[in-house]
Amino acid sequence: MSSPHVTLRGVSKRFPASAGGNAVHALGPVDLEIRKGEFFAIVGPSGCGKSTLLELIAGLTSASEGSVDFEGKPIANEIPDGVGVVFQEDACFPWLSVRDNVAFGLRNIVADDAEKSHRVGAAIAMMGLTDFTTSYPSQLSGGMRQRVCIARTLVAQPRLILLDEPFGALDQQTRLLMGDEVLRLWRETGATVFLITHALDEAAMLADRIAVMSARPGKVIDLVETNWPRERDSRIVEHPNFGAVTSRLWKALRDESMKTMGRMSSSP
Amino acid sequence: MNRVRLYQVGVIGGFVLLLEALCVGGVIDKITMPPPHRIAIDFVKLFLSARLWPEIAKSMGNVVLSFVLAYVAGIAIGTLLHAHRVARDTLDPLFATYYAIPVFAFYPLFIVMFGLGDGPQVLIGFLLAIVAVIVTTLNGLDRVPEVLRKTARIARLGPLQTAIKVTLPFCAPYLLTAAKLALAYAFIGVIGSEFIMARNGMGYEIGYAYTNFDNATMYPLILLILLLSILMNSGLSHWEKLLLARRGLR
Amino acid sequence: MRGARTPARNTLVLIAGIFVLWELAYLAVGDVALRSPLQTLRFTGGLLQSDYFWPHLANTMQAFGIALAIALTVGLAIGFALGLHRLSAEAMEPMLVALYSIPKITLYPILLLTFGLGMSAKVAFGAIHGIIPVALFTLSAVRGIRPILLKTGRVLKLSPSAMVRTILFPAAVPEIFTGIRVGFSLTLIGTVLGEMFAAQHGLGYLLMNAIGLYNIDVIMSVTFLLVVFASAVNGVLLAIDRRLHFRA
Numbered sequence: 171m172s173s174p175h176v177t178l179r180g181v182s183k184r185f186p187a188s189a190g191g192n193a194v195h196a197l198g199p200v201d202l203e204i205r206k207g208e209f210f211a212i213v214g215p216s217g218c219g220k221s222t223l224l225e226l227i228a229g230l231t232s233a234s235e236g237s238v239d240f241e242g243k244p245i246a247n248e249i250p251d252g253v254g255v256v257f258q259e260d261a262c263f264p265w266l267s268v269r270d271n272v273a274f275g276l277r278n279i280v281a282d283d284a285e286k287s288h289r290v291g292a293a294i295a296m297m298g299l300t301d302f303t304t305s306y307p308s309q310l311s312g313g314m315r316q317r318v319c320i321a322r323t324l325v326a327q328p329r330l331i332l333l334d335e336p337f338g339a340l341d342q343q344t345r346l347l348m349g350d351e352v353l354r355l356w357r358e359t360g361a362t363v364f365l366i367t368h369a370l371d372e373a374a375m376l377a378d379r380i381a382v383m384s385a386r387p388g389k390v391i392d393l394v395e396t397n398w399p400r401e402r403d404s405r406i407v408e409h410p411n412f413g414a415v416t417s418r419l420w421k422a423l424r425d426e427s428m429k430t431m432g433r434m435s436s437s438p
Numbered sequence: 439m440n441r442v443r444l445y446q447v448g449v450i451g452g453f454v455l456l457l458e459a460l461c462v463g464g465v466i467d468k469i470t471m472p473p474p475h476r477i478a479i480d481f482v483k484l485f486l487s488a489r490l491w492p493e494i495a496k497s498m499g500n501v502v503l504s505f506v507l508a509y510v511a512g513i514a515i516g517t518l519l520h521a522h523r524v525a526r527d528t529l530d531p532l533f534a535t536y537y538a539i540p541v542f543a544f545y546p547l548f549i550v551m552f553g554l555g556d557g558p559q560v561l562i563g564f565l566l567a568i569v570a571v572i573v574t575t576l577n578g579l580d581r582v583p584e585v586l587r588k589t590a591r592i593a594r595l596g597p598l599q600t601a602i603k604v605t606l607p608f609c610a611p612y613l614l615t616a617a618k619l620a621l622a623y624a625f626i627g628v629i630g631s632e633f634i635m636a637r638n639g640m641g642y643e644i645g646y647a648y649t650n651f652d653n654a655t656m657y658p659l660i661l662l663i664l665l666l667s668i669l670m671n672s673g674l675s676h677w678e679k680l681l682l683a684r685r686g687l688r
Numbered sequence: 689m690r691g692a693r694t695p696a697r698n699t700l701v702l703i704a705g706i707f708v709l710w711e712l713a714y715l716a717v718g719d720v721a722l723r724s725p726l727q728t729l730r731f732t733g734g735l736l737q738s739d740y741f742w743p744h745l746a747n748t749m750q751a752f753g754i755a756l757a758i759a760l761t762v763g764l765a766i767g768f769a770l771g772l773h774r775l776s777a778e779a780m781e782p783m784l785v786a787l788y789s790i791p792k793i794t795l796y797p798i799l800l801l802t803f804g805l806g807m808s809a810k811v812a813f814g815a816i817h818g819i820i821p822v823a824l825f826t827l828s829a830v831r832g833i834r835p836i837l838l839k840t841g842r843v844l845k846l847s848p849s850a851m852v853r854t855i856l857f858p859a860a861v862p863e864i865f866t867g868i869r870v871g872f873s874l875t876l877i878g879t880v881l882g883e884m885f886a887a888q889h890g891l892g893y894l895l896m897n898a899i900g901l902y903n904i905d906v907i908m909s910v911t912f913l914l915v916v917f918a919s920a921v922n923g924v925l926l927a928i929d930r931r932l933h934f935r936a
Contacts, residue, residue: 441779442778445779445780446780446782449783470798470802471802528705529702531695531702531923535918535926537870538877538919539915540876540914542877542880543911544911546895546896546898546899546907547721550721550902551717551721626793629793630881633796633885634793635899641793663790667789667790668789671785
């Protein structure tokens with residue numbers, strides 16, 4: 171559990187000037203190490219580059235400076251094997267049933283029909299969607315659609331699961347329950363989980379370690395270790411140290427958030 | 439000039455140059471089409487001569503008449519239907535299928551019923567335009583958020599006041615869309631009918647010029663109609679975009 | 689309010705209403721300019737059994753079929769090509785919309801001069817009516833594919849051809865189908881319209897010819913047939929359209 175799974179060294183990302191505006195220094199420099207099997211969270215103000223960081227690790231974009239390694243090998247603008255991503259927006263294919271959506275995650279990975287069917291069934295069961303196997307996304311609620319996307323990611327048995335504010339569009343109570351689901355999955359699959367969220371209580375509740383990012387260009391300004399037991403759920407809020415974790419996060423974050431707000435209200 | 443404009447100018451310019459080259463080079467012969475520069479000269483000559491001003495005026499008069507009738511009636515009907523769910527639901531299949539029906543096929547019937555005058559043409563234009571206005575009005579009224587109506591009630595506005603101060607301003611972009619569609623359809627209806635069978639008007643003149651191999655009249659007229667419809671459409675579209683942009687809707 | 693005002697029931701009530709109004713109009717205007725619904729139905733029956741009607745119908749259907757095939761292939765090709773390239777899409781869309789609003793019948797003399805009197809001119813005329821809506825809807829469909837779906841494809845490491853086949857195409861199908869439906873109707877209208885001016889065969893020709901002969905029965909029958917055909921096919925296509933959109 172302590173060997174590095176993802177390593178970022180001196181990573182920076184700059185976006186060049188385009189028809190829309192000026193060049194943007196979105197992120198960095200960032201040095202970070204995510205350990206194998208841990209639950210790692212990142213919090214930070216809007217626009218600080220959290221999503222960019224996730225995209226760098228996913229291989230969806232490449233760093234302007236520095237290096238990103240996954241399992242010891244550099245990621246070079248290519249999605250590495252064994253990485254799964256869940257986005258905030260609804261990524262269900264509206265024209266496919268739940269089963270076909272989940273099975274889509276096994277394209278190019280498994281050819282054997284029996285194996286495919288077995289894994290799809292298992293992933294759907296893991297997310298509690300068995301009763302909806304033949305339903306279409308338009309018939310499901312937002313939370314259920316997110317579960318379909320998570321099942322689609324799980325079915326490929328990834329070793330690293332990236333979650334980009336996956337519960338952002340859901341109401342608070344659903345979010346809390348989904349948090350418990352993710353913890354359960356984390357334990358059952360043994361994968362490393364990397365979560366981006368703007369909800370401090372969510373990060374504090376779910377993660378082993380939390381990185382706090384500054385306003386743009388985002389850098390890591392604090393790294394909090396929660397030392398929660400592995401067998402935990404949303405009731406961790408009752409733990410005496412929970413308040414301390416959230417206040418430490420907010421203390422680090424408050425100034426950065428105000429900087430970002432000030433920037434937003436003064437921008438045209 | 440931004441890239442999009444440059445692209446558009448390039449496409450149009452390129453097309454005109456291609457036509458010019460094909461005509462001058464003889465690939466397109468003179469009987470089929472004169473070269474663009476020739477059409478431009480004939481265009482100017484035709485309008486300086488004022489020969490066809492009465493025909494243009496007649497056509498445009500009928501277009502405007504058609505448009506006004508369809509627009510007013512359409513908005514009135516749309517507003518009424520919005521308040522009466524049953525009537526609206528019954529007419530819904532008609533509206534959904536309306537524009538698949540060849541309305542021009544009724545033109546011969548109208549000629550038989552009303553004689554060969556302005557009536558059938560204005561009627562065709564009216565029929566083509568009205569349903570677009572009704573459907574767009576219904577769309578706009580549907581979209582008035584309940585919260586705005588509630589705000590009006592809390593401010594103790596009566597029904598007429600609510601309509602004037604809340605509903606109408608909210609629906610303004612849709613009313614503009616309706617005008618744009620009504621104008622385009624009225625134009626197509628009137629000119630098209632004149633073309634098929636009429637005694638005067640721009641459409642008739644084009645047909646007449648065609649039968650008499652009068653390219654010097656025919657092509658400038660066609661060009662005029664193209665320019666008029668593009669100008670009307672672009673003008674109203676632009677206005678529509680501005681209104682919608684102010685609402686943050688585009 | 690219970691009583692299930694289903695679309696089917698609405699349609700039946702509507703059709704009944706139209707027939708009633710038709711009968712009333714006939715009673716008001718008389719034989720000089722109209723025929724009653726019953727008379728028209730009877731005459732249509734006779735027409736469909738006569739020898740001279742079918743060649744005209746076949747002619748129209750042939751022209752329509754070819755025009756539709758052209759409109760669909762060219763329209764889809766243009767729509768895809770433009771939709772996939774952002775600058776082209778942005779620049780060409782307003783121009784296509786402007787072309788959509790011009791009275792295309794005024795271009796007909798040009799087509800006649802180019803193709804001569806006959807089938808090719810009619811086919812060309814029908815095709816130009818249908819190409820633009822097919823292209824516009826296809827363009828919009830391709831441009832409007834939610835980026836998150838493409839991002840998902842990238843994350844799942846799809847090859848470009850798999851991306852087109854399994855994501856782009858299914859995502860775009862509902863709107864493309866709407867374009868096909870509109871293109872179908874407009875191509876039919878264009879073909880018949882073309883026949884109404886300078887043609888020797890076809891349903892449009894029959895209509896115009898009947899004015900000269902003051903043959904109200906033919907006018908009413910052919911108009912009736914066209915309206916029924918156009919509405920029926922459009923109704924079916926609309927039902928398919930709605931199902932495709934419901935799933936999306």
